Amino acid sequence: MASDTLRFVRKYWPLFLEFTITLVAQRIKAFTHRFTYHLLPTCKNVVVLGGSFSGAFLARRLGESLPSGYKVILIEKNSHFNFCFNFPRYSVVQGHEQNAFIPYDGLASGTPAGIFEIIRDTATGIRDEEVELASGKRIPFAYLAVATGALQPPPARLLSSEKNEACAELKALQDRIIGGKKIGIIGGGAVGVQLAGDIKSFYPDKHVVLIHSRDQLLPSFGVRLHKYVVDKLQDLGVELMLGERPAIPSTGDGTGTDLVFPDGRKETFDVIVPCIGQIPNSSILDGFSPSSISPQTRRILVESTLQLRNGEDPKSRELHNVFALGDVAETDGYRMARSGAMQAEVVRGNIIALINDKELEKYSPIAAEGGLKLSLGKDEYVMYVQDPDGTDFLIPGKSSKVDLEVEKGWKMFGAKFKKTSV
The missing domain is CATH 3.50.50.60 (FAD/NAD(P)-binding domain)
Known part of the structure; x- marks a missing residue:
């Protein structure tokens, strides 16, 4: 590296x-x-x-x-x-x-x-x-x-246009995750990977399953990144289900839901979070x-x-x-x-x-x-860049900020950071 x-x-x-x-x-x-x-x-x-x-x-x-x-x-x-x-x-x-x-x-x-x-x-x-x-x-x-x-x-985007209501959306998902034992994340893009890694690293007792329709996670990037991320997620204890495309039910709050897979089998989750579609x-x-x-x-x-x-x-x-x-x-x-x-x-x-x-x-x-910085659990990340000729760069690192250095984002947009975390 x-x-x-x-x-x-x-x-x-x-x-x-x-x-x-x-x-x-x-x-x-x-x-x-x-x-x-x-x-x-x-x-x-x-x-x-x-x-x-x-x-x-x-x-x-x-x-x-x-x-x-x-x-x-x-x-x-x-x-x-x-x-x-x-x-x-x-x-x-x-x-x-x-x-x-x-x-x-x-x-x-x-x-x-x-x-x-x-x-x-x-x-x-x-x-x-x-x-x-x-x-x-x-x-x-x-x-x-x-x-x-x-x-x-x-959680890739939120539904509300008001700050307080948008915060309530995030809090509601926090509560669902805390209350659930078996959590299914559907979609192996950046959002799904980060969410799965965070849940398992902050709540190691949870059974976290990352389900992706393709055989490669993060398919917009190189296979090398896929292999690295798979190793890290498995080290955390995340269960991976690749090449699977279950039907996604509409269940209101997403709790207590069965996922039906193409071969007819069902799996029950306490929480299901779809991270697909743009x-x-x-x-x-x-x-x-x-x-x-x-x-x-x-x-x-x-x-x-x-x-x-x-x-x-x-x-x-x-x-x-x-x-x-x-x-x-x-x-x-x-x-x-x-x-x-x-x-x-x-x-x-x-x-x-x-x-x-x-x-x-x-x-x-x-x-x-096209450079990507991807958090992999609470204290690790990886940076990845791939050139058009296939040459790539994979640089892992350690992160000490639970808030993912959000203060830099405030500075980027000319705002004075007002820390409100507990």
Whole structure:
């Protein structure tokens, strides 16, 4: 493993150096921007739909760089930013759930007065250069970026848009796990793996079964990671059922439920937690540009510049001022927060390029965007990166923070951390 660390550093240090230089340059430009920007009475709107990772990154960077005469409006239904990386851990460990919800106010910190506006509402439609909201309001836009992400069942995503109610969802799952003896986790992606490892390491007396439809856990990554994770989960005592696809019943609170497997056998669990399924949240385009939605994946089709692609009909409307990014967009990139941040920077640059009649940049993903940091129980993690040529890097580590260093997430979004754990 030590050799992986050295190989990783040798290969990626130029990229880290370039990133550091770019970040410093961004900070300098953001600082000077506060003194050169002027809020005009007739500002045009750059609207961002969705305040998860991609949308939040984009809105903040636009607030740091839009020229005078433009302002950014972030439209988001949630009361707080959901730091969903930590949801699996906070579904198991009590007393930390409040820390997963970060105030949006910090996104505007350091930006010129008046350039940044957050509207808490739900977008219901797009037409005639306007976004229609559930409240009945219409928000005109000169440029629009769709970053509405994807829908997933709890605990990957939560149902409530209110912080207190979302915390209650996590607490309810904590209580179910504490009260259950045999717990079934369905889905061997990152959420399922982390949830299974956390339950077994914090509550070693539980019988935890991780059920996955394929023979490989984390199938979006290399076999080497699968083998490493299988060993760690088995060391913890997690039972693995690979290549199994049971019917998932609808049982309300998910307790006392039988799973029926394809061969007809049944197994009874006290708690069942589905960790499968990701549905792109692209319905906002159904009435605006339906040909921009992939019929196969339901993701939004985009050009290499991340502008909407609207099919082959030459009579289709011009969509040069509408972009899509993040999990909802059909790109060659990874479906990771890091990719969302990279795409956000491309969209930001291209909106400003359109304003200034400059050439647009193309998004070209790099392997580092697909890097994964996966917790494996309460005190271990593994980092994994795979290059397109199949070369991979697997770097294990130890973690001493039960809250998974959530304070870094608060800092990332400009918020002052308020520790509420018990």
